[in-house]
Amino acid sequence: MDQKLDHQILDQLKKCSKDEASFSKLEEIFGELYQHYEEVKKQLSLVEQAIKHDYDSILITELDLEKPGPKIVYVNDGFTKMTGYTKEEVLGKTPRILQGEKTDRHVLDRLKERLIEGQAFFGHTVNYKKDGSEFVNQWDIHPLTNKNGEITHWVSYQRDITDRKESSKLIFDANLDFDNLIEESKKTYVDLDIQGNIIASNNSFKNLLGYDADELKTVKIWDLVSDDDQKELKNLFADFDSKKVEDESYPWKFIQKDGDEVKLEGNINYFVSNDETIIRVHFDNISLRNRIVETLKRKKSEFEDIVGxxxxxxxxxxxxxxxxxxxxxxxxxxxxxxxxxxxxxxxxxxxxxxxxxxxxxxxxxxxxxxxxxxxxxxxxxxxxxxxxxxxxxxxxxxxxxxxxxxxxxxxxxxxxxxxxx
Structure with a gap:
């Protein structure tokens, strides 16, 4: 037995032994188990060291997704550092302890939907630390299976991307100040993250719909369209695939703040900033275009009458x-x-x-x-x-x-x- 047991463990084993022979047998069996435990612990530590540069936190839960939710069975030290909760405080609880007022319900619904399907999920939303402070938590969740291929647990690799989100906004403010560019200000477009949140919008978009920048930060892009178009927009962002949307145009009916309707045709592109995919939607005002065509048609007869x-x-x-x-x-x-x-x-x-x-x-x-x-x-x-x-x-x-x-x-x-x- 290579692993030496400490005196406290040995004393407990002696109390459970009826004689010296049974004590020696218990010491041997427990020693082998303890050695196996230490080897597994060492391997787990190596795994955590290998991925700590990619993820701040690792969390493993049970399979059951129904209320009260999957119980936490493991968290690493990175989880403790990121959230302020100790392992003892969260084991047996559910990840709901991290949720709060600003946690995006749509993201959670999509997360549950993907897990029910047995699929991995990648996304982010606002979570809350033990002290109540907010942070943007990015998840990369995958199923864990047994030797029969059956899902037994979920492992969530997590990262605090609050600083990255803020720096992305600064890039938009500093480098993409399109409101002050004469040519760009003639266009109408918004920048979104892969979950449909409005990161930035130019004056043309805000003025067209009648909302200010602060109001737009509290809604998702599909909150601004008619009921008929909400499903298509939500599906588009549910599993965003740039290859499927880059060459397509999407006619959507937007509802202005005063209740009027305006039809816009969206053309979608994307780029990457600070490892985050940003979706840029450039809009063509179909309603305005149609009014222009109608105006030209009305002028047609006048023009022909005047100049023949x-x-x-x-x-x-x-x-x-x-x-x-x-x-x-x-x-x-x-x-x-x-x-x-x-x-x-x-x-x-x-x-x-x-x-x-x-x-x-x-x-x-x-x-x-x-x-x-x-x-x-x-x-x-x-x-x-x-x-x-x-x-x-x-x-x-x-x-x-x-x-x-x-x-x-x-x-x-x-x-x-x-x-x-």
Whole structure:
């Protein structure tokens, strides 16, 4: 027996022994168990040392998720340092002792849902230390299984990311001061974390909905949309996958503070700041765009009455055999509006008659339309006099007789009644 037992343990063993032979046997058995305990303790310590740079705390609970909740069966020293609770104070309790007023209920519901499914969970929310102080606790929770593959416990690797969250906000304030940039202030967008919390928003977004920055900090992005759109937004952030959303546009109805409704189309991108994924949603005001189109339509008859000239033309685009985008139809009014012969763009497309600054927008709009998403852009067409005329051009997918595959894209360009040199 390599492990020496202390005198207190030996005294207890003697009290439990009826004679010297039984004492020697108990000493041998207990010594082997104690040696095994020390080896396991040493291995556990090595594991904790190996991951302490990635996680501040380790917590293991029982499997049962029903109320009062899974009981804590193990915490490491990092848990004690992070929360202020001793091991004795939390063993047998549930992780609810860390929850409080600002703990995000939606995150907890999603956590429970994932664990019921037997899946891992990654997320964060506000927790509370023993002294009542707040901290942002990031969880990385995984199931522990027995040799039969059955889940027996949950292990939660935790980290206090309060300082990181605050530094992320400082980065937004210092480096992404988009409210003071002339070009950026024309746009409307918000920055969110992967749980739907609004980290930052520009003046255009705040003014559009009528909320100030402090009000937006208390809600999630789906709290601002209509009931019909809440489910889609919640599902989008439940298991955020950037690969699935980067190239898609999402039309959502937002409810302004005064109760009015405004329809916005969101385009989603993401980047990483301080190891945290930040989701940036840039919005196109569909309601405003529709009002502009309606206004232009109302001006159409007035314009034709005054100058006797058409103010719109139609095009139809197709994908050619070599995979390029070509134009198969040009309305007669194209020549009336631009003075150019329709043959200029038939077959070749509009690249030779569009202002160079607008080519990229045209290509993106066509790509979206061929993928089934309609859109509208503002662009400039060359005229026979060498000027450029501004139009609002819409792109609408045409599924043809199949109803399933986009066969062509119908496009209507409505003049904005202004000419630029």
């Amino acid at each position: 000239k058409k103010d719109e033309f139609s095009l139809r685009f197709v994908i050619t055999e070599d995979g390029e985008t070509g134009c198969k139809f040009v309305s007669d009014s194209f020549k009336s509006v631009t003075g150019l012969d329709p043959d200029t763009i038939l077959g070749n497309g509009v690249k030779d008659v569009i202002h160079a600054d607008d080519l990229s927008d045209i290509e993106k709009a066509l790509e979206k339309a061929f993928n089934g998403t309609p859109s509208s852009i503002s662009c400039k067409y060359k005229t026979s006099e060498g000027d450029y005329i501004s139009v609002i051009q819409s792109f609408k997918p045409d599924y043809g007789s199949s109803g399933e595959v986009v066969e062509s894209v119908k496009s209507v360009a409505v003049i904005e009644l202004e000419v630029e040199n």
